[in-house]
Amino acid sequence: MKLLLLAIPLLLVAVPGASGELEVFTNSKVYSTDHTLQMYGTGLPGENLVIRLFAPDDTIAKFDQITTGEDGSFNYNLLIWPDPSTNFPYGTYTVEVISTEQNGISERADIKFTSTTDLVGVPVERNLNTLVFAPETAAVHQSVRVFVQVTSDGLLIGNDPMLLLRTSHVHLPSGLSISLSNTFKTLHQGLYYVDYVTREEGTHVFHVVAFNQGTTSHGSSATNVLSQDIGGISDQIISLNSILDETSGELDTLKSEIESFDTTLARASIQIDENIGTIGEASSQLNALLLPIIASIGLIVALQITILARRR
Missing domain, CATH: 2.60.40.1930 (Macroglobulin (MG2) domain)
Structure with a gap:
């Protein structure tokens, strides 16, 4: 006891x-x-x-x-x-x-x-902001890196992203939502990123939810997922430009040949004109030679007719 x-x-x-x-x-x-x-x-x-x-x-x-x-x-x-x-x-x-x-x-x-102590004008509250940066376009089944910036009253917040961004997710074109919790990594205090592999073609909306000291902030960004990325399209454009360059070169060669042919035609036309002039001169000379002969023949014929007339 x-x-x-x-x-x-x-x-x-x-x-x-x-x-x-x-x-x-x-x-x-x-x-x-x-x-x-x-x-x-x-x-x-x-x-x-x-x-x-x-x-x-x-x-x-x-x-x-x-x-x-x-x-x-x-x-x-x-x-x-x-x-x-x-x-x-x-x-x-x-x-x-x-x-x-x-x-x-x-x-x-x-x-x-703050700069003033007025309780009415300055409420005691936190201003939490979330910004999301995602590429505008991407290729299906390729990795997309999405960056997130979280600030409180304009200052970057350096909390653990597993706690700060644990309810973030991505909305797929099919209507499904996939959680991004435990996938974010810290790039710098208040700056985070996630590498997400796209699964479908269409618009993917990355919805990031930040929670810090009882305050929640939302941010979102959309990425249009295509069958191929801009790099593939760029390669095709480069190939097309190469083909167009070759075609342009061939057209330049053809143009040069046409210009050469035009020059040849011009020379031929000049030669034809010269030949026509030569023929004209030759015709004049021939006429000059033939006229006396024709006149002589006419005179002979006239004399013969006169002789025949007298004999009768």
Whole structure:
């Protein structure tokens, strides 16, 4: 009985740690340059807490470790917001406080760093964008590389694509959908790609779904799959151009021969004209020779007729 009575108080002491006593608050939801980001809340007495500030691209912009007071409370100025830069751009940040003694439980809070602290004009929300880049045309049964860019508040997100893009898929011309989960690879922080082998001819729509910190973004791009790719068509065009070049050369040769024939005809025409002129001159000369002879013959005939007439 004494052993049981001793065990009960020990169990009662362990309960507070198991219940997860951790509360985190910030002094504002929206901050601008020169404003102080103040963290306060409660944990276990004398507990070590890890504070991390995540930038919009999920990288750690600030890291600190503090210890709670005897009553478990803490109040800590994490940072004074600097001028916006590549390290501290405008956007939605996440503050996370992790307990080192309560099985690693954590609390998170989203805040906004912007040029104004107006809560009405600047809602605390994440702007997640997904862009998909796919070739316009491809050949069936060939690999197609599709690129994806995911940004949050304009910054590239470097999460694991198996988690970030796990519900992405491709719509086939037949109406079927094929999952692209576990197929994306990381090219660079926030840039991913997938190599997909086409199965059908027609339009393939790549539908990429990005999910990050409770926010979903969609992006899509279409590829028209043909029986052969542009490379094959280009080869045919090159072959056709070669045939056309040969035909053009033959036409040039024929044109040259025709021009030569025209020259020959022109020369023949000139020669014919010259021959006609020569014939004309010869005819004139012949006429000049024949006229006296004909006149002489006529005179002789006339004399003979006169002689015959006298004899009668």
